[in-house]
Amino acid sequence: MEQDILELESFLPYRLYRLADTVSREFSKIYKDRHGLTRPEWRTLSGLGQRGTMTATELGEQSAMHKTKVSRAVAELERRRWLTRTPDENDRRVEHLTLTKAGLAAYREMVPLAKAFEGELLGKLEAEERAAIVKGVAALERALGGK
């Protein structure tokens, strides 16, 4: 092993990135082809579908998106009438976001597809490998995020 050479193909940051990029690109076809959603829009839909009502800040925290991404995604989903904003009673800076019927319908349609996608991906692995990836990812999350 040459000490002064970095083997890109086995460098973890690169491998993780490439992996995530491939998976994400593949998965994005589902929501892009189907509804023309961007990734931030999909995450917003998904977050609201999962939790019911959230503020933009909460959305950003839950789905690891910068606030500008959230802002734009919310604006677009609102334009589609997939969500509505309700001003907070006490703090007029805050808006509570909720999916409309149409938004909820889209969400409900997507959920099984997302689960199927994940299932198919994991289905290509041995049981041990599945356990390994889950354990490894969780460990890295803990090591990094901490919070």
Add this chain to the structure above:
Amino acid sequence: MEQDILELESFLPYRLYRLADTVSREFSKIYKDRHGLTRPEWRTLSGLGQRGTMTATELGEQSAMHKTKVSRAVAELERRRWLTRTPDENDRRVEHLTLTKAGLAAYREMVPLAKAFEGELLGKLEAEERAAIVKGVAALERALGGK
């Protein structure tokens, strides 16, 4: 477990993406702060440092970059005089890329930093967890890449 809800926080594509994004963002500080490189530029530098001489197409394959990214990164590194192009003898469409002394020097400076970064990251995990992430990532690569 509600069947009609998707829990984003445990959805593998999302977790992978967030993980890769965090790691990559953290690592990018090293080459960005140090030399103002973009990720494609760093990968190009890294590829050439590792292999010595490559064509743009080979670079794209090795580091999973779209050809436009490669083209731009190569142009920028050339502008910095970190690499040179040599036309292929037999096929005049092809150019062989090689790092200059300056490029090589930058590469050599980066390698230990990259290794230290990876080492530090993995150092935060238990031995078992390290084994798990490596095994899991390899398994997914195999499941996907196939090629």
Add this chain to the structure above:
DNA sequence: CCAAACTGGTTTCATTTGTAACCATCGAAA
């Protein structure tokens, strides 16, 4: 030979993204 299909690489254009500045509101401290 020659046209058509293909390949290496660059450029153009529209879209996405990140940074920073910004606006409005809120809370704490003077």
Add this chain to the structure above:
DNA sequence: TTTCGATGGTTACAAATGAAACCAGTTTGG
């Protein structure tokens, strides 16, 4: 209260990206 620093969210601007068109130059099949 009034002021000042934080906070929720949007916007403006520049840089990064992807898709598709493009320009050589090469190969293949008739």
